[in-house]
Amino acid sequence: MTAITETRELAANRRDIRPGRIIAWTLLLIGGLIMITPLLFMFSTSLKTSGQVYDLRLIPAAPTFENYIKVLGDGRFMRWFLNSTFIALTVTLSNVFFDSLVGYTLAKFEFRGRYFIFLAILSTLMIPTEMLVIPWYLMSSQLGWIDSYWGIMFPGMMTAFGTFLMKQFFEGVPNDFLEAARVDGLNEFTIWWKIAMPMVVPAISALAIFTFLGNWTAFFWPLIVTTSKELYTLPVGISSFSAESSIQWELIMTGAAIGTIPTLLVFLALQRFIVRGVMLAGLKG
Amino acid sequence: MASANATSPAGPSRFWDRLNISTKRLIWAWAFLALPILFYAGIRFYPTFQAFWLSLTNWDLLRPAQFIGLANYQKMFADPIFWKVFQNTFLYLIIGTPISLLISFVIAYYLDRVKVMHGFIRALYFLPYLTTAAAMGWVWRWFYQPVPIGVINSFLSTLGIAQQPFLRSVDQALISILIPAIWAGLGFQIIIFMAGLRAIPSTFYEAARIDGLGEWAILRKITIPLLKPTTVFLVVFSSIGFLRIFDQVYNMTTNDPGGPLNATKPLVLMIYQTAFSSYQMGYAAAQTVVLFTILLIVSLLQLYVLREKK
Numbered sequence: 001m002t003a004i005t006e007t008r009e010l011a012a013n014r015r016d017i018r019p020g021r022i023i024a025w026t027l028l029l030i031g032g033l034i035m036i037t038p039l040l041f042m043f044s045t046s047l048k049t050s051g052q053v054y055d056l057r058l059i060p061a062a063p064t065f066e067n068y069i070k071v072l073g074d075g076r077f078m079r080w081f082l083n084s085t086f087i088a089l090t091v092t093l094s095n096v097f098f099d100s101l102v103g104y105t106l107a108k109f110e111f112r113g114r115y116f117i118f119l120a121i122l123s124t125l126m127i128p129t130e131m132l133v134i135p136w137y138l139m140s141s142q143l144g145w146i147d148s149y150w151g152i153m154f155p156g157m158m159t160a161f162g163t164f165l166m167k168q169f170f171e172g173v174p175n176d177f178l179e180a181a182r183v184d185g186l187n188e189f190t191i192w193w194k195i196a197m198p199m200v201v202p203a204i205s206a207l208a209i210f211t212f213l214g215n216w217t218a219f220f221w222p223l224i225v226t227t228s229k230e231l232y233t234l235p236v237g238i239s240s241f242s243a244e245s246s247i248q249w250e251l252i253m254t255g256a257a258i259g260t261i262p263t264l265l266v267f268l269a270l271q272r273f274i275v276r277g278v279m280l281a282g283l284k285g
Numbered sequence: 286m287a288s289a290n291a292t293s294p295a296g297p298s299r300f301w302d303r304l305n306i307s308t309k310r311l312i313w314a315w316a317f318l319a320l321p322i323l324f325y326a327g328i329r330f331y332p333t334f335q336a337f338w339l340s341l342t343n344w345d346l347l348r349p350a351q352f353i354g355l356a357n358y359q360k361m362f363a364d365p366i367f368w369k370v371f372q373n374t375f376l377y378l379i380i381g382t383p384i385s386l387l388i389s390f391v392i393a394y395y396l397d398r399v400k401v402m403h404g405f406i407r408a409l410y411f412l413p414y415l416t417t418a419a420a421m422g423w424v425w426r427w428f429y430q431p432v433p434i435g436v437i438n439s440f441l442s443t444l445g446i447a448q449q450p451f452l453r454s455v456d457q458a459l460i461s462i463l464i465p466a467i468w469a470g471l472g473f474q475i476i477i478f479m480a481g482l483r484a485i486p487s488t489f490y491e492a493a494r495i496d497g498l499g500e501w502a503i504l505r506k507i508t509i510p511l512l513k514p515t516t517v518f519l520v521v522f523s524s525i526g527f528l529r530i531f532d533q534v535y536n537m538t539t540n541d542p543g544g545p546l547n548a549t550k551p552l553v554l555m556i557y558q559t560a561f562s563s564y565q566m567g568y569a570a571a572q573t574v575v576l577f578t579i580l581l582i583v584s585l586l587q588l589y590v591l592r593e594k595k
Contacts, residue, residue, distance in 0.1 A: 024395045029402075031392065032409030035468070039412065041436055042424045054433045102321045109314040117318065124329040128529060128580050130553050131573040134339060134560055135332030158324050188313040217417045219532045220553070224561055235419035235532075242423045243539045249427050249434065256420035263415045271408060278473065279480040282518070 039260065046254040053250050067254040071241075077258055079230060080237035087153055087233060088215040094157045095211045096204055102158070103166025104192050108178065118167070124160045133224055140225060151225045152233065156215060162207050165281060169203035170196060206277035216263065234259050336577075339570035346564045357571035366547055367555070367572075374528055374552045374579075376459055377466070381527040385467040385474060386519060392471070393478035394508075407475075414472030418465075422536030425465040426452065452537060455548040462549050466533050470526060474519055481515030482508070514591065521587040525580055529553055552576050 040058060047063040048055070055061065071077055106118050136155055137146075145151035173196050181191045197204070222233045232240065238259050242252045267274055301309070340357055344350035361367045396407060413421070428436045429451035438448045451461045485508065493503045509516075531553040535542060542558065543550025552572065560569035 021398075025399055025401065028392065028395055028399060028406055029409075032406045035409050035471070036412055038421065038424050038428065038465075038468070039416070041428070045427075056436055056439050098321055098324075101317050105314050105317040109310060109317075111311050111314050114314075117322070120330075121321075121325055124325060126577075126581055126584055127329065127333050128525075128573075128576055130529065130531075130556055131336045131577045132329070132332045134566055134570050134573065135335040136328075137560075138335075138566075139332070155328060157328075158321055163321075188310065188317075192317075213415065217419075219417075219419045219535075220557075223535075224557075235417045238417070238423070239419045239536055239539075242536070247434075249430075252423050252427065256417075256424050259417050259420040263417075264412065267408075267412065267415050271404065275407070275411065275476055278476050282473070282477040282480065 039264075042253045042257055042260070045250055046257040048250055050248065050250050067250050068258070071251060071254045071258065076229065076237065076241070077234075077255065080232050080234045081258070081262070083149070083231065084216055084234040087149060088212050090149075091153050091156045091215045092208050092211045094153075095159060095162045096208055098158045099162030099207060100166045100170075100197060100200070100204065101192065102163045103168075104170045104196055106163070107167045107170035108173070108175070108196070121160050121163055125164075129155070129221065133221060136221070137224060146225060147227050147231055149231070152222050152231070155221060156211075156218075159211070162211065165207055166200065166203060169200040173199050202276070202280060205273065206280040209274055209277040210281050213263070336570050336573055339567050340574045342567040342570075344567040344570075346566060350567065353567070357568045360568065361571055361575070366550075369547050370543075370550050370552055370555045371575075373459060373548070373550055374530075377463060377527040377530050377551060378524055380460070381463050381467055382520060382523050385470055385523055386516070388467070389471050389474035389519075390478055390516075393475045393482060394504075396475065397479050397482045410475050411472035413469050416469060418469060418532035419536050421465055421469060422533045425461075425533075426537045429461055453545060455545055458538075458545060458549045462530075462533050462537050465537075466527065466530055469533075470523060474523065477515060477519055478512070481512050484515075485511045517587060517590055521583060524583050528576070528579060528583070531557070552579075 041056075044058050044060055045053060046067055047060045047065070049062075049064060049066060052060060052062070102121070106114060132155065140146045140151045145154065177195055177199070178191055181195045186194070217235060218233065219235045219239070222236050223239070226232055226236060229237070229240070238255050241255050245251045245255075304312070339350060341352055341354060342350035343353045343356070392410060396403070396410070399406060427434065430438065431448060431450075432438045432442055435451075437451070442448060450457060452458050489507050489511070490503060493507055498506065528551075530551045534549050534551055534554050535557075538544050538549055543554045553576070556569050556572045556576065559565050559572060
């Protein structure tokens with residue numbers, strides 16, 4: 001036994017200092033730097049004047065925030081930023097609430113029709129959004145939802161993916177805890193909210209990250225359902241702003257940078273959390 | 286007064302108290318599900334059936350929809366642009382999925398063993414996943430410009446390589462749009478592959494090493510077979526992503542959406558134009574049914590492949 005352990009350790013050490021490791025590490029680092037090159041050039045160009053755009057050095061000769069002042073000056077981007085934040089937050093809260101509630105009900109209550117409802121919800125995963133946009137558009141124009149926050153948000157208020165994810169996790173919550181709470185006379189809603197929910201916090205955060213990111217970057221439906229610029233989300237705003245700016249690349253890069261900075265900041269602050277959330281949702285989902 | 290007040294609130298509560306525990310739980314369960322059932326019925330199922338129905342009509346937003354049978358489908362299958370678009374959509378899939386999976390697997394495989402600056406290197410690969418496709422489409426579009434603006438062409442010219450037309454060329458435009466799409470998705474795939482690699486029990490590797498298997502043999506005989514569920518998930522996930530590509534194409538070809546000469550137009554962009562530029566809602570609905578069918582086949586293939594394993 002000890003002999004085996006020793007050889008394994010020796011082997012491990014030998015592996016670790018092999019030149020192959022160093023080459024692999026260097027190549028990985030170079031690849032990673034190539035991955036962020038578009039972002040670096042975007043930031044760099046957003047700090048250049050229109051005259052300097054042709055100078056492709058990564059570090060601007062005379063960095064200036066002029067473009068940011070210009071782009072943010074008329075308040076449009078601020079508005080789109082707030083729209084996107086409000087929409088993504090509201091949809092995320094709705095998903096955390098309803099997907100958890102439905103996932104919990106399907107995992108922890110026994111009643112006739114439970115399996116049918118689960119399958120029905122799961123089957124909606126097969127239906128692509130693109131197929132629903134035409135009926136949604138018809139529905140929105142009949143109900144006056146075109147060009148409103150609700151119109152942008154309503155299709156995503158609950159998702160089958162989130163429900164499935166939460167159901168998987170609630171199945172791991174021991175029934176004893178819930179029974180004990182029942183004996184104490186708590187009602188079912190309180191049991192879910194106060195006892196079961198705190199036990200699946202990792203799943204909730206994974207769901208929240210995915211929902212927020214998905215809605216923050218959503219483009220197709222907001223593009224269809226909004227007509228006035230005040231209601232654009234940030235991606236739709238960036239797209240329309242860039243198309244208007246024709247070849248003023250320094251302004252286009254500034255707009256793109258403004259759309260990218262918030263998510264990058266959030267990521268830098270919560271990196272481990274987000275990576276774990278993506279792993280969790282990807283593996284269970 | 287007092288007695289009237291006492292009975293009215295007691296009424297419902299006495300009714301509730303009389304129910305046995307399982308009935309109470311049943312009522313709770315359906316109360317929890319009530320709003321979600323309405324949501325799924327009204328915003329998922331009804332629109333699905335409506336899409337099928339609209340695909341059999343000539344609805345154009347102005348006049349009420351009239352049943353025209355399969356005329357939309359006949360028109361679509363006789364339309365050379367549809368077949369061009371169909372081909373493009375599959376080119377995105379057939380080129381995009383294998384390339385992105387191969388790259389992300391190789392990176393995940395090596396990154397998994399890296400200990401020095403692991404978090405930093407992982408972050409470099411993951412960051413593009415957090416970007417907005419609409420914004421990045423414009424960044425890449427700028428990259429592809431001719432000299433002196435475009436970064437890539439300027440780089441090529443310093444190396445003495447001829448300039449490339451990229452988005453302006455019928456042959457290169459589709460690949461040029463595919464690259465940012467692959468780029469943006471790599472981070473997600475690498476993270477999922479790494480999670481899959483970590484889920485393989487280390488005892489398998491230890492046993493293999495004691496048996497004297499080399500790295501390559503371990504990769505082929507242990508890692509790849511045990512990673513199959515992860516791989517199948519990623520194949521389906523990225524295939525669906527490429528089949529639904531829209532944001533990048535729309536933003537990189539705004540002056541001639543899907544151009545040049547429809548060389549980059551995917552099915553979703555055709556649907557968007559048919560529905561929201563020409564307002565041929567019925568015809569567009571028929572195109573969405575085709576998209577639905579393709580995605581359904583991909584999902585069923587996944588189920589089939591996974592079942593075979595068990």
